[in-house]
Amino acid sequence: MAEAPSKKFLVQPGAVIDGFTLGECVHSGGMATLWSVTRADASVPMLMKIPRVAEGDDPSAIVGFEMEQMILPRLSGPHVPACFGTGDFARQPYVVIERIPGKTLYGRLAELPLGYAEAAAIAGKTAAALADLHRQHVIHHDIKPSSVMFRPTGEAVLIDFGLSHHNHLPDLLQEEFRLPYGTAPYMAPERLLGVRDDPRSDLFSLGVLLYFFTTGIRPFGESETMHGIRRRLWRDPVPPRKLRADYPPWLQEIVLRCLEIEPVWRHPTASQLAFDLGHPDQVRLTARSERLQRDPLSTVLRRRFNRGLTQPKPKADLARQLASSPIVAVALDTEEASPALNEALRVAAERIMATLPSARLACLNVLKLGRITIDKTLDENANNKHVNRLVTLRDWASPLRLDENRLTVHVLEAIDPAAAILEFAEANHVDHIIIGARQGSMMRRLLGSVSARVAAEAGCSVTVVRPTRLAETAQQ
């Protein structure tokens, strides 16, 4: 069957459906056909996706299509294809979406394994796209190479939302299938228990992709049998270092954390995963990074027969979970600021970190470069300065007693401190910036207020901290 049946429209090149003119059929898959379409008022290349809905066709095609029809028009941003229109089953079902140029990651399977840096960059961009999707209340549930594309500008674009779950819309797949539906090699273990509302399921799938792209081997094989798929509920994958001796420990740490059986042991959010992939030197290495063997049989058997580990958890609230796991950045001036201000900053950071156990703190310091001396940064003196600042940041943070995987330190070298802080926050999906106000300082009079500019221009919440009145008076 080449075309989907239609009641009122003949689906063929040249046909006009609701103002969209069909061009060529660019793809004919098991679930749907894809057509290039044009519309007089739209200059963007577009695709019309028409589901197969004939007698005897896979019923999941219809439900999956209904989910896409509900979810796609609600999504926005660079990480999803824009949606231009939908048509319903009463006449001709379709969705019209932006046509993303290029191929999906599926096209790269012949090149596997990829270099570590490139694979980590691909996974990092995909994690950033997932973070954006999760913020829009949607869990993708079918992350695999053929669902990921890239814009010419570099951003990852996620496609195919037929299995997705929207936290604020009815889940049409809820009772549709007795068995979990999806792509077996990439499916998170909790999906086998019927859990559809945990965003960390997507992190597991991305972990499978990253493992596959760096080793050339799928961590849980390609089994489609129920027993084969269920093994991941108790059997951990072979550590990548066992397959490739030169596998970087930081990358193994990230991959195996993504592939944790318990969602709560994975990264709390896609943003935090993207953060780790973007800062290999800051990844806290645990026993995971060293492993050369799978878990011993005793552990596997305990997992298999310990029902507590395999019971579904109560319903998760996507938005609440994201909100409880923010990336907080605190900007410290180690040179100019008064000890009272730095103490006040520490108190502010401590309160936030204490209330949110999954939050992570990035301590920033800007090493200001003179406009003229910019090329001297590599000399020994500057290098020492950089290291000294890192040491100072760690020292400032030590009373917070944060677990190593919740704390990172960064020295940004820049001419313009406010711009450097803003850029860091943007690139790393920071949710909250804490910054001190340099009240009445000479620097502020000369340079203007860094905190005011950060507060005005940041895309996230900013807390501007001042020393307590008492401390200020004492200092004067």
Added chain:
Amino acid sequence: MLLALFADIHANRQAFAACLEFARGRGAQRMVLLGDLVGYGADPEWTVDTAMALVGDGAVVVLGNHDQAVSATAHDFNAEAQAAMEWTRGRLDREERRFLANLPLTVQEDDRLYVHSEASHPERWRYVQSVSDAGRSMMATPIPITFCGHIHQPALYSMSSTGKMTSFVPTSDFPVQLLPGRQWLAVLGSVGQPRDGNPAACVALFDTDRREITYCRVPYDIETAAGRIRQNGLPSWLADRLLVGR
């Protein structure tokens, strides 16, 4: 057209007035009252008179079990409901009682069915408490969308062409498109006596062109509504529960 849907007003003047103002502010062109105008609350006259005026402006009203009990003895009422009903009967004049007695059990309009309890046996006042209750209602009617109330807890059910069900607790202020190609049962929360733990009044908006339903919550002057119940000597639990939405 934008419809505003109200269920289980239960003579709560403050809640009903707040919801009406909210609906008009959002541009609702037509009001649909899904039964139980009276019972429990302390302002049945105002509520019924307002409903009668709305009908004059094109509103749809269907019968609820409390509306029916004004003129016919109900056998399944608990003590509080019974006490409130006896008090209510004494408040309504002949015209108001006749208005309630003549309300239809169901009203169909385009692809929509309005009913107080559910569609399989509207006169039996069954509650939609589960997916199977919802399925029974949807199976009993060919009409694509049914709106009902009665249980005082918002929910949204759907049934695919192959009979597969979905259930969903709607998020406030988040529009959901009721996709053609499956049947829907939209159960509304209560205007005048919410029981889902949120004391704010429930009202829903339905955009007939986009087929989008939005469940909304409207804060209102609960203190006054509860005070009126106590002043009139109605069972005090009927006042207390308004404050907690249970």
